[in-house]
Amino acid sequence: MKTGDRICALKEEKDALVLAHNYQRPEIQDVADFVGDSLELARMAESATKPLVVFCGVLFMAETAKILNPGKKVLVPVREATCPLADQLTPGMLARARADHPGAAVVLYINSTAACKALADVVCTSANAVGIVRSLDAPEVIVAPDANLAAYVQSQVPEKRIIAVPPGGHCYVHQDFTRQDVFSGRERGDTVICHPECRPEVQEASDHVASTGGMVQILRGQPPGRGWTVLTEREMGYRLRRLYPDQVVHVRDDAVCRDMKKTTLRDLLLSLEQERYEVVLPGETMENARGAIQRMLEAGR
Numbered sequence: 001m002k003t004g005d006r007i008c009a010l011k012e013e014k015d016a017l018v019l020a021h022n023y024q025r026p027e028i029q030d031v032a033d034f035v036g037d038s039l040e041l042a043r044m045a046e047s048a049t050k051p052l053v054v055f056c057g058v059l060f061m062a063e064t065a066k067i068l069n070p071g072k073k074v075l076v077p078v079r080e081a082t083c084p085l086a087d088q089l090t091p092g093m094l095a096r097a098r099a100d101h102p103g104a105a106v107v108l109y110i111n112s113t114a115a116c117k118a119l120a121d122v123v124c125t126s127a128n129a130v131g132i133v134r135s136l137d138a139p140e141v142i143v144a145p146d147a148n149l150a151a152y153v154q155s156q157v158p159e160k161r162i163i164a165v166p167p168g169g170h171c172y173v174h175q176d177f178t179r180q181d182v183f184s185g186r187e188r189g190d191t192v193i194c195h196p197e198c199r200p201e202v203q204e205a206s207d208h209v210a211s212t213g214g215m216v217q218i219l220r221g222q223p224p225g226r227g228w229t230v231l232t233e234r235e236m237g238y239r240l241r242r243l244y245p246d247q248v249v250h251v252r253d254d255a256v257c258r259d260m261k262k263t264t265l266r267d268l269l270l271s272l273e274q275e276r277y278e279v280v281l282p283g284e285t286m287e288n289a290r291g292a293i294q295r296m297l298e299a300g301r
């Protein structure tokens, strides 16, 4: 039996739900029960009814699934698949920022560790960061750990002062895009969409700034044959072409998140077979982080 078929059989046998992020390898996306962005996956994890959830993505995503559904067994196929952006923020940095700006609200990007989320007022994703910040009463808001997302929020919510912590926090995949990528797309006649983790000058030059879930929405229902340059991780191209085979989607082949590619079909198979590696978090961290994540989910309802 092929690996993919064995995975599908094991999903049935173990009554397991397999979730995969948009940046996962194509073959993982093909066997997953649901593929989406961080917000969609958080919602899916919250409402999961199956006893076993296998999360193909990076560690903070599996932690979020566990926090939202503590009664379920949540597995991450590769423990070493972490997010270098999330690792740029520590609880100590966040505590110092709070002390320096006592009146500021703390909005934490979902790309952060559970220990940091436990210290936040509310969590956000790239899909809802602007709406979450706008809904707060505080005139000053700490946004961590992605400074480009913080800059995007500042451009959309000028009435508040946004404080980026750390000041240079970034995702190395999105930081690599330049205005030249936007111009190259335009020369092809494409509409250009960039992720809010891209640099501010790339955001300003693009036609749209959107989360990966937002990109899915933008392309929905478009006339056939339209060209799109999508400035985000390469595998988003696979996802969009699969959803919209009549659209022409360009991505940069070297825009690769190494951690998102650590999970292979074999890792997923072993994870299902041996029920490894279970996500375990301290009870207090889970409880505090859950409050901040649920405030985000409730804000979107």
Ligand code: SF4
Binding pocket: 023, 058, 082, 083, 084, 085, 086, 111, 171, 172, 173, 174, 233, 257, 258, 259, 260
């Ligand atoms: S693409 Fe960037 S933000 Fe997303 S998991 Fe990889 S390093 Fe982290």
